[in-house]
Amino acid sequence: MTTLLYLSICAAGITFVAASAARAVRYARSPLHLRWELYPVPHEEPQRVAHGGSYFEGSEWWTAPRHFNLAGELRVMIPEMLFLEALRKSNRALWYRSFPFHFGLYLLAGSAGLLLLAAFAVVLGGGLPGGPFGSVLRWLAATTGIVGLVLSFCGACALLQRRLSEPSLRSYTTVGDIFNLAFFVAVLGLIGVGYAVRPDGSPGALVIATGLLSWDSTLHVPGALAAGLFAGAALTAYIPLTHMSHFVGKYFTYHAVRWDDTPLAADPRMTAKLAEYLTYRPTWSAAHIRTNESGTWADVVSSNPGEAHR
């Protein structure tokens, strides 16, 4: 059973990374779209970011050197990723539920990372380093784990409660939405309870992480905790297959759409891509488009459906 648990955890990790990457690659490979930005664009000049201005505010903007204000972007991105700043600004009631949920998950992921780090130290060095480093690592992993679990569990419950009780969400809520949140509540609850009620002497988080790294199949993980970990593995693999993978989508909606203000002249690679797209053959059926049967986009653009009537 322990081996099966290890296999599930590894498979879940691999699925999570692979499915997220596949999704990202799919978006990255979709064609360069026409510009569709939304201001403010935070990598603009700092004096313009404050009022949401763009380089179009400058006279003869195409002659001005383009600066990329990375600090400006980070100033928006970091609070957005960590604290869901946009949600806080636009929907405070939801933020009170969504922030603990997401931040709790970050803490849990951090805790898992710290545990793996400590487990590496154990496996490679024969034990956790003693002294303050070992104690801090142990304390940090435990604190982030417990706080993360409590926050994300409470957040998931609050989100589920909102989804079930808020009339404006009723027709928009699918069985899948309820299932997704209930899945989180069940998994987080099960792990929490399984960990809290595990018998004295049974392995803790660090021992399980070490067992995983050294593939110690003799380790006995208590039933309730093992069930929580199995379910957690299933959830981890499931997330990137659903719209809950918005952590991937959000990168593109912000960087490739909202903030993509690169003019054609600034990136010669764009011209090559556009040349390719203009050779595509659209199959739209409306009469005004099909002025020359099976033409390319270039043909469509250069044709004039009004000319026939001139």
Added chain:
Amino acid sequence: MKDGPGFSDMSRRSSEPLLRLDDTQLSPLLIDGATARRGAAKPLLPQAQANQYPLDDSRVLALPTPQTPEEEEILVRSFLSGLEKLFSRENNWTFLQPLLLTMEHCARCQTCSDACHIFEASGGAEIYRPTYRSEILRRLYFEHVKGGGLLSRWQHGSVDLNWPMVARLAELAYRCNLCRRCAQACPIGVDNGLVAHEIRKLFSQEMGIAPKELHASGSMLQLKAGSSTGMPPAVVKDNVQFIDEEMAEKAGLPVETPWDVEGADILLVHNAGEILAWPENPGAFGIILNQAGVSWTMSSDLAGYDSVNYGLWYDDAQFARVAVRHAEAARKLKVKKIVIGECGHAHKSLLVIADRLLTGDLNIPRESFLTVLRDIVASGRLELDPSRNAFPVTLHDPCNMVRLMGIVEPQREILRAICPQFREMHPHGVDNYCCGGGSGFAIMSGNTFPDWRSQISGRKKLQQILDVFSDCLDPAQPKYVCAPCSNCKGQIRDLLAYHDVWKANRIQYGGLVELVVNAMADVKPGFIEWEWH
């Protein structure tokens, strides 16, 4: 929130509209903080008869009326074929990436709903919720493009696809101003405005269905005659010459519009509607550019004298065709740059959206008139007397120039220099509200649509205007809403007239260049006339 129609109601075989708006539902229109609901009394007329499956009390499309189940089936199949093309690289490379992102990542949290002025003005009518039409398209996408299946229905939900659903969805795509305020509020970056845009494209590009104002007498007329006003080059030149003469007399200065001057610094392209509806606007441009000694010209080439590009709102092919003709007119004259006059969607069309279509020598530098005007005002080349504009002035921010292009400050720099009583609406800048005429609504006038846009889509803007002048609503004090965009200006004109605001409160509207000319010391006083037009 009221219990509104669910998604299944869209498929209902009933000639009753899904939504009937009445005064008691609309958000209150407050005047002076006390007098509620002025102007909300005009009922929207029922318009069910010609459309078999109406959405609400208005109608902008002349939809087919299939007589047999087979005819319905053909239309539904045509819709499905368009749906598939919307998600194909060859057919929709122009917007595929943002569309996929929007389809696949909505958390259905409804944070965007509060940002939408149409949803708010209707008192929370469910069919106007930004996510309502998106969720329908999303469910159709997962069911019919991604393969569907039980698991997909369980995860994404489903809707019944039949002709009533298709017919109502087509209309619903024209109950959104494409202002993208909802997209700005979405924490994930999902874009419900884009969804309305893409649905409009599906209907136009696959089924040939679009409002006549945008297509037959819009982009098609522009490609045929040179302008969506129908003015051929000879007529536009005559009209502009007449305007020059009238303005010269009014301003007491010579005004002459140069035509087809090769090698000019600036090719100025107006929304040609200005020439017919508000001649003082192109006239004011002429006065300013001549007095500032600018080298400029207008073009009499096809589409070269009309900056509108209605394809932006409903059809990529029509959009690209018009944009290329704009660029060709400039290339022919070898001008240094194209400058777009007071038209918001023309700004976004040619400066932003067309940028990745205009390759090679068609990618001619393009600039807003706002920066040109700001530089002229700041340079001191015109002698300006702000005391001539000593009346309260507020600024409407056209979404296309501001939220969608980031041109926020130049117009304010000008107003601060020439209007001592300039005041801001709240919110403004990139957080502004649409005037309610965006995405073509301002020029759509069929059936009861003018009522709808004065009652619903323009309601929030009117409230903002009333609020910003709340300290001086007395008609003895004339006030001015500066709307530096032709379509916004048309919508604000209609709003002020519909709700009797000009008569009761003397709130006038107009462009920005008129305010500049009104402040010019060399011009005869009184360029802005306090008469309704």
